[in-house]
Amino acid sequence: MRHFLILIWMVALSFSALTVPAMAQNMDAPIQQLMQTHGDALAKASRKTIQPAIDALTASGLPAAQNVMERWQAKEVWRHKDTGAFVIAEEIDRDTIRIFDPSDRSEIGEAEDKAYKQLKPNSGVRGMIAAALVKFQLTDADARVRVTALDAISRDPEASHLPALRDVIATESDPDIATRMTRLERLLTIQFGADDAERIAAIAHFEGDLGVDARAALNPLVTTRVQAAQERPDTPDVLGPITPGSDALSRMDAYALLVAENLAPPLIPPGEVRAALIRNIDGDTVAGVQVATLSTDAARNSAFATLVEQGLAEPAATVQEIDTALDAFQFFEVYIGAPPTVARAAHDVLRGIEASVALNQTADLALDAVSLASIYFLAAIGLAITFGVMGVINMAHGEFIMMGAYTGYVVQLFVPDHTLSILLAIPLAFMVTFAAGVAMERLVIRWLYHRPLETLLATFGVSIALQQLAKNIFGTQARPLTAPGWLDGSMVINDIVSISYIRIAIFILALVFLALFLIVMNRTRLGLEVRAVTQNPRMAASMGINPDRINMLTFGFGSGIAGIAGVAIGLYAKVTSEMGADYIVQSFMTVVVGGVGNIWGTLLGATLVGTMQKGIEWLNPSNTLAAQTYMILFIILFIQFRPRGIIALKGRAAEA
Amino acid sequence: MTDTTSLFPKYAKSRPVITRHPSVLIFIACLALFTLGVTILSEGFGIGVISTSFVKTLGKTLCLCLVALAMDLVWGYCGILSLGHMAFFGIGGYAIGMWLMYARTEIIVVQSLAAAPLPPTPQEISDGIATQIFGVVGASEFPPIWALAHSLPLQLAAVVVVPGLLALIFGWLAFRSRVTGVYLSILTQAMTLALSLYLFQNDSGLRGNNGLSGLQNLPGLDAVPQSVVSIWFLWASALALGLGYLLCAWVVSGKFGSVIRAIRDDEARVRFLGYSVEAYKLTVFTLTAVIAAVAGALYYPQAGIINPAEIAPIASIYLAVWVAIGGRGRLYGAVIGAAFVSLVSTWFTGGQAPDVNLGFYTISWVDWWTVLLGLSFVAVTLFAPKGIGGLMDLVPAGTPDRHGAALGPDDSALREKEADK
DSSP states (O other), rough: HHHHHHHHHHHHHHHHHHHHHHHGTTTSSSHHHHHTTHHHHHHHHOTTTTTHHHHHHHHHHHHHHHHHHHHHHHTTTETTTTOOOOEEEESSSSSSSEEEOTTTOOOEEEEGGGGEEEEEOOHHHHHHHHHHHHHHHHHHSSSHHHHHHHHHHSSSSTTTHHHHHHHHTTTTTOHHHHHEEEEEEHHHHHHHHHSSSHHHHHHHHHTTTHHHHHHHHHEEEOOEEEEEESSSOOOOTTTEEEEESSSSSOHHHHHHHHHHHHHHHOOOOOOOOHHHHHHHTTEEEEEEEEEEGSSHHHHHHHHHHHHHTTTTOOOOOOOOHHHHHHHHHEEEEEEEOOOOHHHHHHHHHHHHHHHHHHHHHHHHHHHHHHHHHHHHHHHHHHHHHIIIIIIOOOTTTTHHHHHHHHHHHHHHHHHHOOHHHHHHHHEEEEEEEHHHHHHHHTGGGGGGGGGGHHHHHHHHHHHHHHHHHHHHHHHOOBBBOOOOGGGGGEESSSOOOOHHHHHHHHHHHHHHHHHHHHHHHHHHHHHHHHHHHHHOOHHHTTTTTHHHHHHHHHHHHHHHHHHHHHHHHHHHHHHTTHHHOOOOOOHHHHHHHHOOOOOOOOOHHHHHHHHHHHHHHSSSSTOOOHHHHHHHHHHHHHHOOOTTOOOOOHHHHOOO | OOOOOHOHHHHHHSSSSHHOHHHHHHHHHHHHHHHHHHHHHHHTOOOOOOOOOOOOHHHHHHHHHHHHHHHHIIITTTTOOOOOHHHHHHHHHHHHHOOOOOHHHHHHHHHHHSSSSSSOOOOHHHHHHHHHHHHHTTOOOOGGGTTTTTOOHHHHHHHHHHHHHHHHHHHHHHHHHTOOOHHHHHHHHHHHHHHHHHHHHHGGOOOOOOOOOOOSSTOOTTTOOOOHHHHHHHHHHHHHHHHHHHHHHHHSSSSHHHHHHHHHHOOOHHHHOOHHHHHHHHHHHHHHHHHHHHHHHHHHHHEEEEOOGSSSSSHHHHHHHHHHHTTTTTHHHHHHHHHHHHHHHHHHHHTOOOOOOSSOEOOHHHHHHHHHHHHHHHHHHHOOOOOHHHHHGGSSSSSSTTOOOSSSSSTTTTTTTTOOO
């Protein structure tokens, strides 16, 4: 009988081995045995019970453990319903799966999925698996995997990461990754360190550190909560007293705190008077008062008082009651984010960090201001020639900037390489706007010298026409002018101070233009003749200079520079038909504030305007409109006190 | 200056404004005929040939003529090319718009609160109105500048006082530091830009770029159809234009007019003669700002909506364009220019103008009108500085044919020599 039973069992076993290839797998492999040890926990994984199994897998040191855990996380581990053997499986179709041995990943064969049950860890468990996997990833041979693991940890740090990190730091070969690991280890120690001393040491490590991650790790430690008590306790976690009615704690908030802790009777919520009156409307009266007369707060309050007397409504806390309650209690802040010693250490370090953050923000702001100033300078420098030197008001100057930018856009349509296209666009933009400027000087401005108001009007006409023309040709939507790849990104000095390469390029371009202007005006024959013609055209003419030709060339030169500025501005802002109009008033302001006829004045004007605008934006963040408004008002006032600008021309040149 | 009328104020005084300005009578007669004609042809009071929306367009055009008159006075006669008068126009619109919007919302809120179990308190009504008006910019409280919005007389006063004060302060600052010519133009343009940028903010208290809307509905007069309201506004606009013309004609004649024209021609010389140039300029600047604001206050109830884009500097530039095309330095020129350009502009941009098919390209006037306007403006500045009004010089008007005589029928208009300067 016994033998017979054994025989039947063996037959059954051999049969099942034929039909279910799972039986062919190696049940003695260490990983399989380990999984069997935690078989039930794995099969019915829940957040509460799974930790030992995950720990066992992680600690086993088995080469297959990482693969098993990854597959498990991906819901690709199945378990045989009868034998309990774990396999890795891929679904082939609805009913069949291809199974693999977890120990060596060798394919076993195909099977019906009815015999197996899929392990489906829920998201909580998958998170725990991921955390455990980090340890494997940190020691991965591929540096990118290690960096990914570090990213994952810094995104979502957990206590278990700390020992894992500490284990691998010593063996890390890549110095950059090692630095990151050390920093992350310090950050994690702040959060999960074993004792206060360890945490304080880690906090001290970040003295003066500007990293956002350092502040993100420190800030939760100094979290406080406002509490109220009859007497302020003298425990280390208690901070100084707060007076109700100060900025930190309004009186109503303080009272609400007392109410929340059942230390004072609740206030009547807003609208309760009205609601109570409506509840008690009886026909057309409330508390004996005609409803129709309740159209003032005084009438309503007196009717409500009657209701209270009749016991139909809860009395509201009076002002005196609130005052008494607030006077009876002391309000203070309590550290709730960390033990007091840690919190105080964090507080001190944070204060140091904030000081250096403020310093660096100022530096960043200054960089921003310089960059904005160089943009204004670029936009204004062409004007400094046509308006400053020649005295011609060209309201179409903004449209020349726009033409330059569109030239860049068109060049990019034909030349796909960004570096080459920008190098081509700059001389082309100069040529296009030079031609436009010369044409405008010949056709319009020449007839209007000495009639500045008419020049202003006629160039307005040109400006309107050019703007609409650009709209008709290029449409109203913004066109891109893409900077070459090597101008992408920014120069990062630290976590706070950074400046994009485009802005640096614009700054350099502004300097180049300044140099160009100075050389042309002071060192060339053309510059000499220009100065002669602008000071005294008749005298210049009698010296053999052709004033017509000089005026034409000067105007063309100024317009051409506006075109190049357009390419630069187009890289930084979008190219639209209205982009010129956005700069025209600021450009004129820059020239006028600086002092007409002096390039250094224009430079100073641009610096002043740029700094002013950034400064006002800093005082009133997220409101560039207000910044521009106040800046223009400031300029209007400034011109009251220095009508001829910062650098005023003196002597005969001023009369010219 | 051989013209005796302005050299001898006594002689000028002895003749009434009308005789020195024959164009006043003709103009007012034309305006009256025009108003009468439109009324007869309108839907509200007449045979219904002219649609209500076109009546509104005509009414708005009259307001634009009025602001062009103001522009002509300050630019054509006093030589201040202000690029800020459309800002004053807009402020007038905003001032009246605040009352229109407040009063109308109040009626709606009171109606909706009437259904509530308790009669509303003033505070509840005010909160309701604030939520209605400012919900769109995420606020629910009245900004301080709305303190007077509940009162029509006070807001009407604001139409005059606010732009007047702004012009007074700005003008005082600018003229005091002797900012003149193109610098002054740029400065006024900056003022306009600052104002429009300020109004574009949501926390400006005037609903940011949403502006004020629903202004065509007169509070409490819901029963009156728009066809009738449009005629009322046409009458009001015509009356304002007539009075404005008379006022401007009176200002430019006589001694005051002579002085401001002299300032236009040579400011330094007038100052050396002992006149307070700044005071004259300030008076003209402020007066014209107020006229512009009144025009705006009549314009926007007909337009129905006002937003900060209306105040943008380009609007003031167009104003200068109208006056230049019409012929500056003569009052009827400004009116003709504003009426002509704005009506033609409406015709072209309204899609009524037939497209021109060139075979390879179809010129759509909606797109090309602005180009044409810009270029014709250049052409007028270059070749016809007298503008359309210059055609009047072809009419023999009995003025002595001599060098330096006033152009056109009116004394004190632009003189021959000046026009050719």
